[in-house]
Amino acid sequence: MLFSKRIAKYFIIVFTAAMMTSLVGCNDVKYEKEYQSESPSGEKAVTVKVDYVSRPDVFYNDECIFEYDGSGFSETVYWNVEWISENEIRLHLDSYNGEDYSIKIPDE
Numbered sequence: 001m002l003f004s005k006r007i008a009k010y011f012i013i014v015f016t017a018a019m020m021t022s023l024v025g026c027n028d029v030k031y032e033k034e035y036q037s038e039s040p041s042g043e044k045a046v047t048v049k050v051d052y053v054s055r056p057d058v059f060y061n062d063e064c065i066f067e068y069d070g071s072g073f074s075e076t077v078y079w080n081v082e083w084i085s086e087n088e089i090r091l092h093l094d095s096y097n098g099e100d101y102s103i104k105i106p107d108e
Contacts, residue, residue, distance in 0.1 A: 031057075037081040037089070044086060044105060048079055058091060058103055066091065066103045 031049040038045045047059040053072030056079045058065050082090040084102070093099040 037083070039083050039086050041086060046081065046089060046105070048081060048091070050079065054079075056091065058089075060105055061108070063106075065106060066101065070099075 030051055032052045034047055034049040036045050036047050044060070046065075049057050049059065051057075051072070054075075054077040055068040055070060055072045057067050077093055077095065080090075080092050080094065082092070084090055087105045087107070089103050089105065091101045091103055
């Protein structure tokens with residue numbers, strides 16, 4: 001009886017440690033899809049990563065430059081990236097009013 005309790009405790013500890021390691025090592029699990037948009041000159045590119053409720057985060061040089069703070073959407077929506085200049089993009093939804101963001105691209 002004592003031996004089986006030790007084995008059960010050991011199993012729980014190992015299982016918990018494995019799950020925590022898995023979650024910590026999988027940061028991109030947060031995102032369901034991603035796409036890249038290149039500037040008109042081709043010198044800069046941003047990556048838009050979208051989670052499972054269509055909330056976008058925008059990355060430039062692997063650094064997050066915009067985090068969407070809304071609650072998300074009940075259906076899949078597609079975010080449009082429009083380059084205003086080499087240093088600014090417009091992230092917007094055609095199907096929703098008020099979902100229009102101007103994002104500055106940081107200098108390198």
